[in-house]
Amino acid sequence: MVRVLFLHPDLGIGGAERLVVDAALALKERGHQVSFLTNHHDSTHCFKETADGTFPVHVVGDWLPRGLFGRFYAICAYLRMLYAAIYASFFMPQREQVDVVVCDLISVCIPVLRFAPHRPKVLFYCHFPDQLLSSREGLLKRLYRLPINWLEEHTIGLADKVLVNSKFTLRVFQDTFRRLSTVPDVLYPSLHTQYFDQMQKKLEQRSALLDEPVHPRVPLNAFIYLDINRYERKKNHALALHSLRLLGDMLPTTDFKRCRLIIAGGYDTRCMENVEHFAELGQLTEELKLQDHVVLLRSPTDEEKCRLLFAAHCLLYTPENEHFGIVPLEGMYCSKPVVALNSGGPTETVVNTSTGFLCEKTEKSFGGAMHQLFRDEQLRVKMGDQGHKRVQQKFSFQAFADRLNGIIRDLVPISKESSAKKTE
Known part of the structure; x- marks a missing residue:
């Protein structure tokens, strides 16, 4: 049994959210202990598995602003996720410490997780490079995005394992992050059929x-x-x-x-x-x-x-x-x-x-x-x-679950998993 934490910005309703919920279901079915840490979770606007007790969901940093003066949404999202990563790394109760953190969408949390005293393995799932989802309107916007884009590329490279959701995304990933030597594996999303x-x-x-x-x-x-x-x-x-x-x-x-x-x-x-x-x-x-x-x-x-x-x-x-x-x-x-x-x-x-x-x-x-x-x-x-x-x-759910379970098992040595059980 591996203790897995999904670190996700907003557990609302969307394709990215459906993926992490299905991934959590897959790992739970394989006998792992799974929980969520997020900046925002509205029980009336989410997938039912995150509201009906299927998984523990902890919310931190929701008091931080989502934007400033109708702008700066990206930097605020990064700061909110940094806050969540700091909590997961240094303030989470010892009984809730985990072996693997699965994060997606925002990679800036990865360096913080690497400095955690218990040093969990970090798995990053790239849906698509964030910098390509941002509009390029105006010189000021491009200057604003420069340090954010640099952070995205260099922090993704610090993950222990990187996955992408399609061969198309893999090609875009390699074309976008040319300085990275990381070669992600493709893990297609699936359905909880x-x-x-x-x-x-x-x-x-x-x-x-x-x-x-x-x-x-x-x-x-x-x-x-x-x-x-x-x-x-x-x-x-x-x-x-x-x-x-x-x-x-x-x-x-x-x-x-x-x-x-x-x-x-x-x-x-x-x-x-x-x-x-x-x-x-x-x-x-x-x-x-x-x-x-x-x-x-x-x-x-x-x-x-x-x-x-x-x-x-x-x-x-x-x-x-x-x-x-x-x-x-x-x-x-x-x-x-x-x-x-x-x-x-x-x-x-x-x-x-x-x-x-x-x-x-x-x-x-x-x-x-x-x-x-x-x-x-x-x-x-x-x-x-x-x-x-x-x-x-x-795209069967069983094949998806088997593949993800294998990736998690590869990240956590048996000796560490065994020692984790002894401390429970």
Whole structure:
């Protein structure tokens, strides 16, 4: 048994959060002792496993500002994580000290962890270089980012082990951090498929899929296109709206009346972009005269999201150059064809014309795929079946758990693990 601590900035709802929760579940199933340390955790805006007692969750540093004067979010995030790392290294009670710390998103905490008296091993999971997620607007912004970018590169190199979430991210990592000799291993995220299986049985038992609409504005005979992603501009929800408008010009009026686009996005009132972009999408819906065809949902629960996935006919995935993207896997496991952009992580998960379509970043390409799936039920069923099988064969939770367990075991020598047990 290895004692593992996940150090994560904000245990909200998102792909990064889903990954660390699934990783924690995988390690717990392998008999390890797992806990979380975070700067922020809202029990009403998180994945249920972090709120129902599945894992101990400790919150430190939430009193520190997230930004200053509407700016400096990056430096504040770094300071908040430094505070958490200092707590984990020097102030955590001895009975809670751990053998391995798994951190992601922000690497500045790694040097602090290396100076901890009990010196845990540090595993860093790189979703994508943080410096590439920041806009490059203006000279002052570039100067502001220079020391932050330098810190990111040099602190990642201090980790005992580095993982990335896809081959695409590996190429970007190597192109971005040219001074690092570190060669990360690729560990694809997975799904906790047992949860999806249990949820499907639960929904079928109460006949939710047959007798109840998924939303008051979605009729039972609706053809549902589902778009799941946070309300951020880079997620490109507007492409789904414009493609739906084009679909309306391609279909007979009676057919288009059945079409519904449900955008189910992570929404946090503390994040100004979430608030602004939700309003922008509502305005765009009106401009495109799609009010009767679009439903905007904010932060659906896990059960609501599963219900949407099972009820949908097709999953849309609109971000460009997404580093991995867990949502296409969720869609494929729920036997839904996936329409995604032909870039980034989806090129490693979605097989074009087999489990869905990989499209260009145009409404003509995207809308054409949506039209084809609307017209061809046999194709939808075939793609859905092939997608489900692909997740089982290539991205199974058991394979993910075995691989992660092996990495943790390699990091912690048996002698140290044994001595840890004696002190308990």
